[in-house]
Amino acid sequence: MLDSIKFLKEFEGIIGAIIGSISTLIVTHWLKNTGKLTLVINDVIKEYSRLSDSGNWVTIDTLTEDSYAKLKFSIEIYNYSENIKTLNNVRYELIDDSNKVIHEGKLFDSETGVFSAGAHRYDKFEFLNCNPKQLVKKKLRISFDPSDVLLLRITEKIIIRANVKNISIFTFWRKRIKKKIKI
Incomplete structure (x- = not known):
């Protein structure tokens, strides 16, 4: 001793x-x-449309059973930490007045739109690597067909959800973030 x-x-x-x-x-x-990701939603645009009798798209003011809807918006994501963080599993949820999820789906990246065969096609927005101390702006969209429009009529709010992964040599953990879009 x-x-x-x-x-x-x-x-x-x-x-x-x-x-x-x-x-x-x-x-x-x-x-x-210790830094975190912040997500700000800007420039929300709602568009309702339907096919007319002549086969053209017509913009309408209210939702009907045979209408389509588009929700366009931009997000700003800032990474306050000194490490790369990954935003993944990005999705939206339609929430009714009793705070239950009635539908969920993927977001689409408006910046990757391609027009071919008479239709616009967009890539899914599934993940984003956020560099340290950097602001990233993305234009996103959600499209609703007539079956989803019926759900949209009873929707109280739309929530954007994502998982945040911290990429580092020593740690690998997840945190969830969510933001609400007023409709």
Whole structure:
């Protein structure tokens, strides 16, 4: 016992330096990961349309059983941390007046739109890598066909949900974020 205490006394400075270095490494790593992602929704545009008797798309003011709806908006995502964070599993949920999810679906990236064979096609917005201290702006859209429009009539709010993954050498964890779109 006395030998081990004598041994520790001889290397007291070295042991203190090692413990100090390890604690500094842990605290620095923790501080780099403390930042979060913020998501702001802007420029929400609602469009209702239906096919006329002549086969053309006509813009309408209210939803009917045979109408289509589009919700266009932009999001701004800022990563406050010093590590890359991944936003994934991005989806929307239609919520009724009793706060129940009545429908969920994928968002589409308006910036990837391609017109071919008489229709617009958009890529799904499934994930986004957010670099540290960087603002990312994306234009997104949700399309509703007549079967979804009936659900849209009883929708109280639309929520955008996503998982956030923290990518780092030491940690791998998930956090969920959600934002509400007023309709």
